[in-house]
Amino acid sequence: MGHRDPSLTRKWGQGGKRRAMAYLPSHIRVKGSRDGLTFYFDGNVAMEVWLAELQQLLQREHHLFQGPAVPVRICFGRVPLGTEEAAIRACFASHPNLIVHRVEASSTSITSRTGEKERTAPTLLWGPVRSGAEIQSDGALIVAGDVHSGARLVAKGTILVFGILRGMACAGSDGDIEAIIAAWELACPVVEIASRRKSFEKLSAGPTLVRLEGEELVTAPARHLKRGQGGREQPWAKWWS
Amino acid sequence: MGQVVVVTSGKGGVGKTTTTANVGLALGMFGQRVCLIDTDIGLRNLDLALGLDERVVYDLIDVCSGVCRLQQALLRDKHIETVYLLPAAQTKAKTDITPEQMRTLLEQLKPSFDFILLDSPAGIEQGFQNAIAGADWAIVVTNPEPAAVRDADRVIGLLHGAGLTDVRLILNRLRTQRLDARSTGNGTAGLGEIEEVVDQLAVDLLGVVPEDERVVDSNLQKEPLVLHQQDRAGQAYREIARRMLGESIPLMELTPPKPFWRRLGLRFGHHARVERK
Structure with a gap:
């Protein structure tokens, strides 16, 4: 940590807020996965701003970015200009182990901390949701407990159930096709995402997720979650952050 | 001051009235002053379960509307x-009484009783709302079948919504033969079915x-079976009453006792030999 700015070192008892603001770049997010590192850029701010942040980040955290070769993916938020892409690649040139594979205009890269506040916070619900209850959420809905048969969950975003889902779940009630439904155990007869329904005859054992692919709802074991929904882009990222 | 306990279930026919009568009498056997109130107005049954049907003169509606004094009913x-029993009216409707009247009535009864058990009607309409109005805590009766469990779940949700957070479960009419068939092999009853229901409803058992x-027989004879020492259901009701009094008692042995020769065989390791095959 020798290269860290001493003025930014945190002392116990000091508020963590200042550190977080100064320490973490506000327009770049880094995510690590099995497939390498992904840098998310907020393409809506001036080039100098994010370029300075990127340089700072690579310099300050140089100990993190040393070691074996890591493939790097850049999600820019919009189509990057030629000069911008060149500038990014030039920055990464100082770290030979970071191999920039792709610079892409990903629609899911809106992960900057500035834009985050505008989204609706997820609703967290404790305890079992009993038969006959209907829960509404303007964003994502997280239930820590079982959802019993006859209960109904309606969320504009994703629904996560840390328990057994026996009741009805409607995710993406506003038509959000990126919403998913995941549960420790899916034991419900029918789920709905963005007004498309799927009924189950066989109940799945173990953590399961349901997502929309085209016009159809597909189920998958929830271990695919950590790979960004089985190869698809990470719609999660927007509420992970 | 007595505690007011509502016995409810959502689904009909799971044994609310039988439970109320037997638990009430069991509490009485342990020296408690108990008042049983039938709130199933229009379809009264509790008087039959206790064998008091021929003595009914005044009822709950009469008390609430001031036709008679509480002591007369x-x-x-x-x-x-x-x-004691406060019977329901058979000729009136459930809308003839309001939750406020129930609360006032319960306040009058509380000082002179230790337990006031309210036998709730099936369903979740006005009658149910009347029954839970003045209750301190609730007993939910259910059977080990999906319809009863789901209705119980709904009722527990409604009770929570009405501010009754202390809800306890009685699992009624558990068929022990099936338990035996699913037994774990080491002699103890397979409690899977019980655990399943309790897990699903997430309330205390x-x-x-x-x-x-013999429950049917006792209904025909108009004599609650808790009064007979040897009946297994009666024993279960007495245990429930003791738990309500704050004692900590493990669940009774649910599988029927095995025949003498089988017990003798088990004693000599016959069971273990079968296991090893």
């Missing part, structure tokens, strides 16, 4: 003299009552 039980043919 209360019927003393034939067997245990600390147990107050007791498990095994299916007992």
Whole structure:
């Protein structure tokens, strides 16, 4: 940590807020996965701003970015200009182990901390949701407990159930096709995402997720979650952050 | 001051009235002053379960509308003299009484009783709302079948919504033969079915009552079976009453006792030999 700015070192008892603001770049997010590192850029701010942040980040955290070769993916938020892409690649040139594979205009890269506040916070619900209850959420809905048969969950975003889902779940009630439904155990007869329904005859054992692919709802074991929904882009990222 | 306990279930026919009568009498057997109130107005049954049907003169509606005094309507039980019954009206409707009237009535009864058990009607309409109005805590009766469990779940949700957070479960009419078939092999009953229901409903278990043919007989004879020492269902009700009094009692052995020769065989390791195959 020798290269860290001493003025930014945190002392116990000091508020963590200042550190977080100064320490973490506000327009770049880094995510690590099995497939390498992904840098998310907020393409809506001036080039100098994010370029300075990127340089700072690579310099300050140089100990993190040393070691074996890591493939790097850049999600820019919009189509990057030629000069911008060149500038990014030039920055990464100082770290030979970071191999920039792709610079892409990903629609899911809106992960900057500035834009985050505008989204609706997820609703967290404790305890079992009993038969006959209907829960509404303007964003994502997280239930820590079982959802019993006859209960109904309606969320504009994703629904996560840390328990057994026996009741009805409607995710993406506003038509959000990126919403998913995941549960420790899916034991419900029918789920709905963005007004498309799927009924189950066989109940799945173990953590399961349901997502929309085209016009159809597909189920998958929830271990695919950590790979960004089985190869698809990470719609999660927007509420992970 | 007595505690007011509502016995409810959502689904009909799971044994609310039988439970109320038997638990009430069992509490009486342990020296408690108990008042049983039938709130199933229009379809009264509790008086039959206690064998008091021929003595009913005034009822709950009469008390609430001021036709008679409370003391005139209360019927003393034939067997245990600390147990009283306030019967429901058979001719009126459930809308003839309001939750406020129930609360006032319960406030009058509370000082002179230790337990006031309210037998709730099936369903979740006005009658149910009347029954839960003044209750301190609730007993939910259910059977180990999906329809009863789901209705119980709904009722527990409604009770929570009404501010009754202390809800305890009685699993009624559990068929022990099936338990035996699913037994774990080491002699103890397979409690899978019980655990499943309790897990699903996520409330405390107050007791498990095994299916007992003698319940039907006792209804025909108009004499609650808790009064007979040897009946297994009666034993379960007595255990429930003791738990309500704050004792900590493990669940009774639910599988029927094995025949003598089988027990002898088990004693000599026959069971273990079968296991090893």
